[in-house]
Structures are given as structure tokens and as C-alpha cells.
Amino acid sequence: MKILVLNGSPRVNGNTASMISVFREEAEKHGHQVIEYNVCRMNVKGCMACEYCHEIKPGECVHKDDMSKIYAELKDTEMLLLASPIYYHGISGQLKCVIDRFYSALYPKAPETLKKVGMFLSSGDPDMYVGAKFSYDGDFLGYLGLEDGGIVTNHDENAEAKIRKMAASL
Ligand SMILES: Cc1cc2nc3c(=O)[nH]c(=O)nc-3n(C[C@H](O)[C@H](O)[C@H](O)COP(=O)(O)O)c2cc1C
Numbered sequence: 503m504k505i506l507v508l509n510g511s512p513r514v515n516g517n518t519a520s521m522i523s524v525f526r527e528e529a530e531k532h533g534h535q536v537i538e539y540n541v542c543r544m545n546v547k548g549c550m551a552c553e554y555c556h557e558i559k560p561g562e563c564v565h566k567d568d569m570s571k572i573y574a575e576l577k578d579t580e581m582l583l584l585a586s587p588i589y590y591h592g593i594s595g596q597l598k599c600v601i602d603r604f605y606s607a608l609y610p611k612a613p614e615t616l617k618k619v620g621m622f623l624s625s626g627d628p629d630m631y632v633g634a635k636f637s638y639d640g641d642f643l644g645y646l647g648l649e650d651g652g653i654v655t656n657h658d659e660n661a662e663a664k665i666r667k668m669a670a671s672l
Contacts, residue, residue: 503534503535503580503581503672504534504535504580504581504615505529505534505535505536505537505579505581505582505583505672506537506539506572506575506576506579506581506582506583507522507526507536507537507539507583507585508538508539508541508572508582508583508584508585508597508600509522509538509540509541509542509585509586510541510542510584510586510587510593510594510596510597510598510600511542511586511587511594511624512540512542512543512594512596513587516587517587517624517656518585518586518622518623518624521585521622521624521656521661521665522538522583522622524662524665524666524669525583525622525665525668525669526538528665528666528669528670529669529672531669531670532669532670532672534669534672537575537579539571539572539575541596541597541599541600542594542596544567544568544569544571544600545567545568546567546568546569546572546596546600546603547565547567547599547603548599548602548603549599549602549603549605550564550565552564554606555605556606556609561606561607562606563603563605563606563607565603569600569603572600572603573606573607576604576607576608576613576616577613577615578613578615579613579615579616580615580616580617581617581618581619581620581651581672582616582618582619582620582642582648583619583620583622583651584597584601584619584620584621584622584638584642585621585622585623586621586622586623586624586634587623587624587625588623588624588625588626588630588631588633588634591630591632591633592637593623593633593634593637601637601641608646612646612648617648617649618648618649618650618651618672619638619642619643619646619648619649619650619651620650620651620652620653620654620668621635621638621652621653621654622653622654622655622665623653623654623655623656624655624656625655625656625657628655628657629657631653631655635653638653651668652664652668654668
């Protein structure tokens, strides 16, 4: 399975990065292809709501920036893994910007190949996940109808074991 990981943490050795590294190790052991982008190291502009992607050139964003790399991956990705620290009760702004830009590629429908989604979250305090989970449930499971690969947070008991189980069961 081709898995696209979008890392929304700027901290190279942070909690989100550690969770991704466990996931990658286990998923690759099971023969999956894991492609990761640290979106904090990319130049991705905010969605302009200009509707160019729906009304002028369907599927094509008016911005020409690093998002083109993610659009190319999304064409045949089978699972999307959204990974982020919690900033002010939600995912990081860098990852939110990328998700808003999904508008040209995943709205109104995701590519046929994209079937599954998962999420890793990391915060300072526990129980800080309501905002991020709301968007995951509403946008990715509800609206896009993707299969739930699960959410793991850095406050979960046995988070590493949970991540390994998630990766092994794909
Ligand atoms: C701008 C900013 C906002 C933050 N907001 C919250 C917050 O609302 N709640 C919380 O528990 N932690 C908050 N934190 C702490 C981070 O979520 C926490 O340190 C997290 O584990 C960092 O993950 P990382 O190591 O993967 O980058 C914030 C940190 C930053 C830099």
C-alpha cells in the first residue's frame, strides 16, 4: 500500500517525528511504501477560494508552489496519514494550509485510489484533541468517506504499540 505521511511539526526530533518513525519502520517491515513530507519545510500558500480549480481548470490549483509535489502523490496514494502537534487546540497552521489546498484535489471527491486515513497527534496537555478529531471525523471519515485507520496521540497508553499495531494491520 502507498502511504502518504504529512508531517505538520517543525521539530525534526519532536514527538510527531518519533511517532512517524515508529510507523514507518513497522509499515515498511510489512511491505508498505511510506512517503513523508514535512510540510513545515515546504512553501505552501493558503487557498484563495478563487474556484479556479473547479470553474476554470478542474482539478488544477491556481497557485504554483510546493503543493504540486503533494498533488502528484495524491493521484495514487492509498492511505493518508496526517500527523501534527496541537497548536491552540487544533493541528499546526502549516498542515491546515495543506489540507485547505486539498480543495482542488479532494473536493468534491477524493481520487479512487485513496481509501484510508489515519492521524497522529501530539500535545503538551492531555485531552487537547477535540478540535483536530472533529475535523478528522467530519472531513475525512464523514465527507470523504475514507476508512478509519485510527488516531494515536502521544498521551495514549502504549502509544508505540498502538502505532505498530496500526501499521501491521494495514
Ligand atoms: C504555537 C504553539 C501552540 C501550542 N498550543 C498547545 C495547546 O493548545 N495545547 C497543548 O496541549 N499544547 C500546545 N502546544 C504544545 C505542543 O502541542 C507540544 O509541545 C507537542 O508535543 C509538540 O509536538 P512536536 O514535538 O511533534 O512538535 C503548543 C506549542 C506551540 C509551539
